[in-house]
Amino acid sequence: MKEKIIEIVDLTKTFTTKDGEIKALDNINLTIHKGDIFGIIGMSGAGKSTLVRCINFLEVPTEGTVIVDNKNLATLNNKRLRELRRTMGMIFQQFNLLMQKTVIENICFPLEISGVSKSDSKIRAKELLELVGLKDKENAYPSQLSGGQKQRVAIARALSTNPKVLLCDEATSALDPNTTRSILELLKDINKTLNITIVIITHEMAVIEEICSHVAIIDESKIAETGRVQDIFTHPKTAPAQRLVYPQGTRVEEYLSKRCCRIVFDGSSSYDPVISQMILACKTPINILFADMKDIEGKAFGQMVIQLPSDEVLADKVVRYLHSRNLAVEEVDNYVE
Structure with a gap:
């Protein structure tokens, strides 16, 4: 201390x-x-x-x-x-x-x-x-x-x-x-x-x-x-x-229209090709609605809002995959750009 x-x-x-x-x-x-x-x-x-x-x-x-x-x-x-x-x-x-x-x-x-x-x-x-x-x-x-x-x-x-x-x-x-x-x-x-x-x-x-x-x-x-x-x-x-912190100065939930999630990169994972690996592992495309990267204390930090697949099984699979990579993930609803 x-x-x-x-x-x-x-x-x-x-x-x-x-x-x-x-x-x-x-x-x-x-x-x-x-x-x-x-x-x-x-x-x-x-x-x-x-x-x-x-x-x-x-x-x-x-x-x-x-x-x-x-x-x-x-x-x-x-x-x-x-x-x-x-x-x-x-x-x-x-x-x-x-x-x-x-x-x-x-x-x-x-x-x-x-x-x-x-x-x-x-x-x-x-x-x-x-x-x-x-x-x-x-x-x-x-x-x-x-x-x-x-x-x-x-x-x-x-x-x-x-x-x-x-x-x-x-x-x-x-x-x-x-x-x-x-x-x-x-x-x-x-x-x-x-x-x-x-x-x-x-x-x-x-x-x-x-x-x-x-x-x-x-x-x-x-x-x-x-x-x-x-x-x-x-x-x-x-x-x-x-x-x-949030896009457009307001919590993203206020802007969502479909099932989406916000991913936070914590300084170590942001350099990994997580999204491309997720697409390959889950065999489904996703839509990136928002992305922002920042340098905090010499490390890369960032957030991304993605639109999940319409298939609920695939969407759940994507969320589980992101959690398995030790990323901070929160589901949000009703996103519009």
């Missing part, structure tokens, strides 16, 4: 406005373990950005407890809270670089504030620029960089104080798909090589599937479902999770 790095217990956050109180977070319970890449996903306004700000106490919860690295943040004085925050780097959607400073000066800035000498700060900054693939950009200004390069600088700056946790609040939302993939690959490498726990806040399921080992789905200020990404992808239990 991995050691806990972040534990949130019964957390509620309420804001007071001129129109009354707004509950941004409602009874949140969450555990994140050391070394995980943990995703928090939800639609705009669900409360996920407020949650990440509660994790480092930039927002103080109205109720509940936040424990980071075995420290209850509510019990820390201002000095100790600042010290703990230095163990939690943070990157944002809009990069938040200092436009009047060069790349290397941006990275050195938090180190110098912490009392590190300019010479030592520069050595550390050069190491980080090499880590993020920008060692030739140290004297450039942010205005001379692409969006992806700016985010790499922001990541290097967040790593400058050797944090144990990296909080990423919609860090790829302003980037194009190719740049997003490169930033996610960089974060995976950082997690692997530096063993830094990463918390990803996003509204994009593709980001969760690409990088995260675990996920919490937040809906209307509450945690709807939490668990390993592959488990939630295979068997989403709640309506918010099903909207993220």
Whole structure:
């Protein structure tokens, strides 16, 4: 069992406005373990950005407890809270670089504030620029960089104080798909090589599937479902999770018109020619109505909806064959494309 790095217990956050109180977070319970890449996903306004700000106490919860690295943040004085925050780097959607400073000066800035000498700060900054693939950009200004390069600088700056946790609040939302993939690959490498726990806040399921080992789905200020990404992808239990996973955003049963089944490939079986072998073994054709493959934690995962033969005996034979291959199979009805 991995050691806990972040534990949130019964957390509620309420804001007071001129129109009354707004509950941004409602009874949140969450555990994140050391070394995980943990995703928090939800639609705009669900409360996920407020949650990440509660994790480092930039927002103080109205109720509940936040424990980071075995420290209850509510019990820390201002000095100790600042010290703990230095163990939690943070990157944002809009990069938040200092436009009047060069790349290397941006990275050195938090180190110098912490009392590190300019010479030592520069050595550390050069190491980080090499880590993020920008060692030739140290004297450039942010205005001379692409969006992806700016985010790499922001990541290097967040790593400058050797944090144990990296909080990423919609860090790829302003980037194009190719740049997003490169930033996610960089974060995976950082997690692997530096063993830094990463918390990803996003509204994009593709980001969760690409990088995260675990996920919490937040809906209307509450945690709807939490668990390993592959488990939630295979068997989403709640309506918010099903909207993220199932074709067309809704559980497939609502779209079916004939006897069909949904097959889930779990990372090992997806590379096997299961469907062609099934056709040969059962001596019957099938119709593929939907198929989708995804890369989760470096493994191929996918789902497929097939139309079963009209002959009930053959249809049962197909289902038994799929079960014999240790695939997750659920029968569904009334599918239409």
